[in-house]
Amino acid sequence: MNAILLVPLLVARCIAVSDYSQYVNVFTGTENGGNDFPGVARPFGMVKLGPDLLKTGADSYSGYLKDGNFSGFSMMHEQGTGGAPKYGTVSQLPLVGTISNPSSSITVGRARPDSGSLGYYNALTSDNVVVELAATSRAGMYQYTFPASSTINNVLIDVSHVLPSFRGQGLGQGYAGGDFNIMPDGHYEASGIYNNGWNRSPNWTIYSCGYFNATPSAAYAYSSAASSQKSKSASSKSSSVAIGGLYTFPGAVVSSRVGISWISKEKACQNVNSEIPSKTTFSSAVQNTKDAWNSQVLSKITTTATNTASLKLLYTSLYFMNLLPTNQTGENPGWKSSEPYYSDIFTLWDLFRCSTALLHVVQPVVYEEHIRSMIDIWRHDGYLPDARSSNYNGRTQGGSNADNVLADAYVKGVRGEINWDDGYAAMVKDAEVAPSNSNPDSMAPDSSTKEGRGALPDWLAHGFITPKFSRAASRAVEYAYNDFSLYQVANGLKKNDAATKYLNRSRNWRNHWNPELSSLGYKGFIVPRNLTSFIATDPLTDSGYWGDPYYEASSWDYSFGDLHDMATIVKRMGGKETFFKRLDTTFAVGGNPKKPNGVIFDSTNEPTFNVPYLYNYINRPDRSVFQSRGVAKSKYNTSPTGLPGNSDAGAMQTWLLWNMIGLYPVTGQTTFLIHSPWFASMAIDLGNGKNLKITSTGGDGNGDTNYYVQSLKVNGKNWTKCWLTWDDVFARGGTMEFVLGSEAKQWATGDLPPSPASEPGA
Incomplete structure (x- = not known):
């Protein structure tokens, strides 16, 4: 009798465990500028059905506002965007x-x-x-x-x-x-x-x-x-x-x-x-x-953790990162093609640092289709999209960052049905042909914001960008990163002359480096410049918008931006000790007397995503853990105000997910920076029967205390590098076994993370 009764109990328990949807809070990040979409949708679905609230003076980016009047309940919305609303149709x-x-x-x-x-x-x-x-x-x-x-x-x-x-x-x-x-x-x-x-x-x-x-x-x-x-x-x-x-x-x-x-x-x-x-x-x-989300998305990451708040953060973040882009395969009004078709890319400027790398890990089929779709958009529309909605490219905020996404896929071995000759040709178009400016943007009329690199004429002529073009300094940082992406694919395709050319061009951020500009005692910053001289700015206050030298981050932030040349950045910032102090100053309370919160670091926008992890480039991953964990635990929660800034199609959520995993991706390279996982055990389904299993002992099981790495084994072997590669744990699956403790330990004694654009001795 008892044995017979036990069966339905076990079944009920299995059902409860597998229903990860119970941990998703659809109202997380819907207020305070997060702009998350709280309505109903399938993964990457065309329909995103939800309320449209009307309140004079308040833009309802995803349709939702916490107050106002209903103007309708509509089928089409974007997820977590800023700028201006789209759809509501x-x-x-x-x-x-x-x-x-x-x-x-x-x-x-x-x-x-x-x-x-x-x-x-x-x-x-x-x-x-x-x-x-x-x-x-x-x-x-x-x-x-x-x-x-x-x-x-x-x-x-x-x-x-x-x-x-x-x-x-x-x-x-x-x-x-x-x-x-x-x-x-x-x-x-x-x-x-x-x-x-x-x-x-x-x-x-x-x-x-x-x-x-x-x-x-x-x-x-x-x-x-x-x-x-x-x-x-x-x-x-x-x-x-x-x-x-x-x-x-x-x-x-x-x-x-x-x-x-x-x-x-x-x-x-x-x-x-x-x-x-x-x-x-x-x-x-x-x-x-619910079943679709559980089977297609939420079950891709599982954990033995029992802390409900952290489980809600984990699965809510997974949910919001898989609403966009929209899979419109078979629903492309522009051209007939046998290729997949994805729209509602909002935007690769926001997504290339964290989101596309995680999409590759948890949704490899969607990821490959997305790459193929972007190349097909180039075939028919002339340029890769940096942003796209209603089947139309636009707006490009900085560089041609689809180049970074394609390079990341290429170096990590994504082949499948991708035509990489066409992919490379699309990247070359971005790097060599400025888009026409037939419909000037009133907020940045100097060059096209539709696609490509609007400031390319200066980049090609001078190796830097003058104030003739808006966002000149931040564009220069991104164009250098984009050119490094060209180098990666050209090198892989054995196009040696082109590889040399684009590697050299990827160093042109240096032409914007003013070694004499000083802030808080630190010298050397990315600055705007004209043909003959640098233009002075204040790194504590120069963050701007479309018409300014820096877009949505300051020169203090953008000076850390070109990760492909980090050894050079460390050297130009004064070496390892000064670099360490400069990073610490970035996070110090009271470090910026010109900001209301007194902190230089700005968690609200994507250009700073990498900054907490840069200690790894001087073999101090303990400090990367400390700073990034502080951001994750203080700036993110599952309340309606639980995001530090616009979700931006899940960009904020993927940053948090990587923090939970204990890795940080360096887009365009095979490198992942190691910090520290939150949970005692986490398994990531990589598809095709492959898994990455991450375990930790000595921690509190929730990432709040005892989070410093004492030692690490990768695939059963002692590991002394504060980084690993795609091939180490993702290509065939793998294991990472952390031992954690309460005190920082110098466990990373191996080679520094790669800095492939830096000359030997940098």
């Missing part, structure tokens, strides 16, 4: 009572804070309508429960709906027309034309197809042109004419299935009927999405 909004003017940009209040979990979203409007959401990759499901007292229950479909921008930067989205048609069986088909947004895209069209599970008492298409009211269809080629549909139902519970497509209305209908057939229950749609 294909919208429905439930309303109660008689609607006399459906085209009047109706909004409705929020009755209580929204709730939700992975795969499920719940909101209550001020009309006391419960809104529940579920999603598949290319379709979504709405379920509305109207108040029992209401007899006129409406669902408004607004084709003109977009996420607005109030920032006044010329990046607001536009609606350019569309059509809405109620078909004989009662389902609707629509299309909308939109433009602009953060990437400044021209007109693009999205198609939708929606079904309801109930028979309406009334349904009509509307237009703000009065003569078209209450017909079965409405269309407009004018941005001034809003169109859509209004369905009215007598019953209290109404569900709706909606598909989207970049190709056609017919394809949108195919998507919804194949992914959410008419008999699909709402609960099964939610469960199927």
Whole structure:
């Protein structure tokens, strides 16, 4: 009897352990500028279904705000971005009572804070309508429960709906027309034309197809042109004419299935009927999405840890890093191709340092497809994307950082179906041909921000960038890194002359190095310059934006940026001892008297991601552990304000995940810097039966104390280097066995991490 009863207990326990979705908090990082998307989506899905809140003066980048009024619940959003909103298209909004003017940009209040979990979203409007959401990759499901007292229950479909921008930067989205048609069986088909947004895209069209599970008492298409009211269809080629549909139902519970497509209305209908057939229950749609996340993403990293707060950080971070890019394979309106197609790259400037390297580890199939897609974009659009949404490249914030991503894949042996001759040709295009500036960016009109390297003319002519071009100093740091990426691929393809050329060009950051500029007693910084002299800046205050010499970080930060030439940087900063002190000053409380928090280090933007780990380049990984752990534990949590800055498509989350793992990737090289893992045991599924198992003894099992490495074995062998390579533990799998303790120990006595652009003796 007891043995028989034990079986269901064991089954229940296995189910509970395998449901990693229980640790995902979809509201983490939704406030305080994190801009995380809290709605429902599948991994890399086209549909990201969630609420759109309207509050004058507040941009809702992913649709969500903690306050404001609902303007709709729409199918398309980005994840964690700043700059300006994008999408917020294909919208429905439930309303109660008689609607006399459906085209009047109706909004409705929020009755209580929204709730939700992975795969499920719940909101209550001020009309006391419960809104529940579920999603598949290319379709979504709405379920509305109207108040029992209401007899006129409406669902408004607004084709003109977009996420607005109030920032006044010329990046607001536009609606350019569309059509809405109620078909004989009662389902609707629509299309909308939109433009602009953060990437400044021209007109693009999205198609939708929606079904309801109930028979309406009334349904009509509307237009703000009065003569078209209450017909079965409405269309407009004018941005001034809003169109859509209004369905009215007598019953209290109404569900709706909606598909989207970049190709056609017919394809949108195919998507919804194949992914959410008419008999699909709402609960099964939610469960199927949880299952997809558990099997495809969350189970890729497992641990024996039991600390709930850390498990929530781990799996919430894994969730948010796998929402973008969007897999649009088969949904490319631009060209026909047998290659995979990914869009919504937001942006490689944010992602190349940490995110793409982790995507390679936990999603190798998606990663290879993403690389192939970027090369195919070059084939048809002319340039690799640094950013892309609505099937259009833009905006490039610094260098052509797709070059870094391709180089990272190449040196780590990613081959598969990638055509590396084409990949290299695409990189050469970035390095040698400046993009045209046919549509100048009002925030940086000097050169194209659409793609490529806008400041390339100066880089080619002088080996540096003058203030003729905005972001000259930070672009120089990135162009040098990009050229090193060219060197890596050229060298691998045995293009020896090109390899020599690009290796030399990768050292041109040095032409921006002013050895006499001093700050807090430290000399030598990356500075803007003209043809004959350096231009003075203040490294404590010179961080800027699109029109400034440095973009979203200071000269203090960017001076650490070119990791391919770190031995030279250490030498130019005064050698190992001074470099150590300079890094410590970067993190010292009170180190920057010109900042409110008194700290130079800025955790809110990606150019500083590498800085806590640079102690490894002088064989002091203990200090890398101390500084990076301090950032991770103080700046990240699972609350709505739990990110230090914009998530930027999961960039912040991948930085945290690498901190938990105990490694830091050096993009464009096979190098990983070693610091210290959080957990006593972690296993990473590398695919094809390969695993990386990381264990530690002597720690507290949560990374809070006793985190200093005392010794390390890699694949069973004593390890004295503070770095390892892809081949050591990732290519075939491997083991890392840490012994941790409370006191810093000089365990790393081996060779320093590679600095391949530095001349011997640097």
